[in-house]
Amino acid sequence: MSAVLKTDCPDLKLIARGKVRDVYEVDEHSLLFVATDRISAFDVVMNSAIVGKGKILTQISNFWFDFLKDTIKNHVITTNIDEMPVIVHKYRDQLLGRSMLVHKLKILPVEAIVRGYITGSAMVEYKKKGTVCDIPLPEGLVESQKLEKPLFTPSTKAELGDHDENIHPSKLNSIIGERYAKEVEEMALKIYIKARDYAQTKGIIIADTKFEFGVNANGDLILADEVLTPDSSRFWPADQYAVGKSQPSYDKQYLRDYLLSINFDKKTGVSLPETVITNTMAKYTQVCKILTGQDAIL
Secondary structure (H helix, E strand, C coil), X not given: CCCCCCCCCCCCEEEEECCCEEEEECCCCEEEEEEXXXXXXXXXXXXXXCCCHHHHHHXXXXXXXXXXXXXXXXXXXXXXXXXXXXXXXXXXXHHCCCEEEEECCEECCEEEEEEEECCHHHHHHHHHHCEECCEECCCCCCCCCEEXXXXXXXXXXXXXXXXXXXXXXHHHHHHHCHHHHHHHHHHHHHHHXXXXXXXXXXXXXXEEEEEEEEECCCCCEEEECCCCCCCCEEEEEHHHCCCCCCCCCCCCHHHHHHHHHCCCCCCCCCCCCHHHHHHHHHHHHHHHHHHHCCXXXX
């Protein structure tokens, strides 16, 4: 199996090429989301691919979209190429297992981040100011500590090459309007808690995650993009959890730790050693099996 760093579907209109996904217009009502094998960290795309990663992201997202469908509508029409328009079929070799036909939506320009534990950029801010997204937190919290209740900490969505900016939830009103600011916060917390409780039964702690939402023609809030993958979440093995230190994980933290060890400048993509590629893929494969109950389909 070879890596898919980018797709080439000339009969489809390329709408966007993001950090991981290529997005094509299929017709006036639908888009094709394709998860490539690109990987990013600190908002920078690496030069190396993780072969098969896009298929795992699609498989995990599809599981969660189905799991959460009774809680919130999502944008997925189908992940089965045979059920997609004929114009898509000729690109089967590129798209099989890594593509979703989705409804067109007006995507809200924010990332809805929910944190159940304090780590990462949240811990950095907390050490400096005692806050996360300018939300005051109790004194004395330590690395990886569980928060009293999940915290909604949104960010802006940066253009490719720029960095997302964490913002106070009150700033959402001026970005997406009061109605959607309230709905996004309530729904992000609701689906995080539902997913967190399920993951706990599988021995996985979802320390934090980010969601993206869109709005359909009726004005309904719709869950979009990817959901609860190792790219968008921190997954910790519950049986190894110990407060006060960094945790072993089933996500991109392994890659982040490697990049920090080489004094990565957080600006320019680098080529990754084979061990980092192999071990990152192993973590994605493991968490796919644990959460979905199915082997990764590569």
